[in-house]
Amino acid sequence: MSTLELKVIAVTEEAPMVRSFELASTAGDDLPGYSPGSHIRVSLPNGDDRPYSLVNLDPGVEPTQGGSRYRLGVRLEEASQGGSSFMHGLKPGDRLSVTLPKNDFALIDGPAPVVLMAGGIGITPIASMASALLRQKRDFILHYSGRAQGSLAFIAPLRALLGEKLIEHYDDLSGGYLDAGVLLSAADPESHLYVCGPKPMIEAVQAAARQRGWPEERIHFELFTPPVAQTGDKPFEVEIASSGESFTVPVGKSIIEVLEAAGQDLIYDCQRGDCGICQTDVISGEPDHRDVVLTDSEKASGKVMQICVSRAHSAKLVLDL
Template sequence: MLHPGHPGDAAQALELEVITTTEIADSIRELTLRAVNGAALPAFTPGAHVRIQVADGQWNAYSLITLPGQEATAYRIAVRREDGGAGGSRAMHALRTGARLQVQMPRNDFALDTGTGPALLIAGGIGLTPLISMATALALTGRDFRLVMAARNRAAAAYADTLAQSFGARVAVHLDDEAGGPLPVSDLIATAAPGTHVYVCGPRPMIDATRAAWSARALPDAQFHTELFDAPQTEAGDQPFEVEVASSGQVFTVPPGKTIIEVLEAGGVDLVYDCQRGDCGICQTGVLEGTPDHRDVVLSPAEREAGKLIHICVSRAKSARLKLDL
């Protein structure tokens, strides 16, 4: 497991070079990367991502993009510039041809199922990127699928024309400004055929709305797949709380603006995690005492209600203390 920001990450990473950088939509830039030494790059499956060291030791995750007919000798990513973010996306946008990057091996927490039934791919904004590779793979196997992508406006609709040319009527583009509002995901779920696997990638409100529509139809959780393309946000009213590590009895205070992972790791607790957005499930931890404040997109409504699990990369506590099975 490569933990973001750990000193050992660079030693285990690939050294890749930027060979093209292209503005493909409003605030979105595509970069193509190849190995500096000319070696073949590790293979990856649809939905996979890599982590790239962007600035000040920070590692950001970017989905790998495969379109029909593209060569497999390079990695392609698309980066949306976040002017109010920590600076990683701005640093990526400033890269020019020849720049060298430390890139971790591909990892997939958002993989396609291996069945033969239909697939519904729902994308919000830059959340489109992992779904492009999925659509390419589904088309190659002849599997029935539909890709619905939403963007604020036409200028922000990255890859819309390319996808329409590649996949024809299987692609639908929703533009918020022209439609007068966000994509009505409940309508998509209401008309999904039995046995459909749904893949949703985008901001939290889109994922939450899609999950609610899915749950309302009482469809199987195993056929609902998500990846979150939002960084965790501090919410108004967040309060400090304590976390007790059951195995050692250590107690830590988690202040607003810090995650359980950040505080425990700073205290020397060895943890396993990946996304730090609340969507991969790697950091899922048992709750022995206390009430979690769930902010992930992994747990089902029933699991949230039970309160026995928590994703420590984003979730907090409603109670004064949580005792965790660590």
């Protein structure tokens, strides 16, 4: 996989627990262009990597043409598995190895109006979309929600940039979470919907949109919450149908992690359960679905699963691999 060698140019405190990082080529070269919604994967010292969305808050800049800097926004997670804690330890002059930009959350061209919804650090890809929509003079609105005033990253430049196109929601002032149903009921039914944030927010928005008859091809989402172990998780067995080999998936490890460590060649990307690339047919067993890709009927069928985040209710799964 092609990589870029970058250095940290600046680190800025954007909100409590959120920092932005400006990155430039160590060789002084221009960086490859990217489209709104793109991410890069940053290599960690332990050999793992983490995806972070590229942020553009300047509608006068066309990022697809490339430029001298990349900008990331990273929240320090309380249960960090190494990614956010590593990033928050960076200082100007530090060096990083990253992948080329990739987009699994692309903004669709066309005249249709757009509803953008972001929760917390999910603003990072959404901010780039808002800049692009301004540049394209398209009709859109951005709903940005957080737990409390002062918690939202990039809020000052977003206010200056978007004016009335930005609607802020604070749980502590409103007495609860953003009501997706009310917002979507007031939206143009021909709109494309883009939502990024924690899993409960995405699931609530998906349910509200489907209840109102929005077709799946106009509902776009990206999950910004890494998978975490849940109370009651247990080890389970995975059998590969093509070879008959069986592997134990312990608590705290994904099916992908276990199979890849055993030498299996797998296709995947996000490892958060939102891109659908790792979708696998289930021959037998009962999956424990933890993705935001499958519809309720697909989950109920038990015939497919996302092996990056989902586990098993049964003691064993047989997968079509």
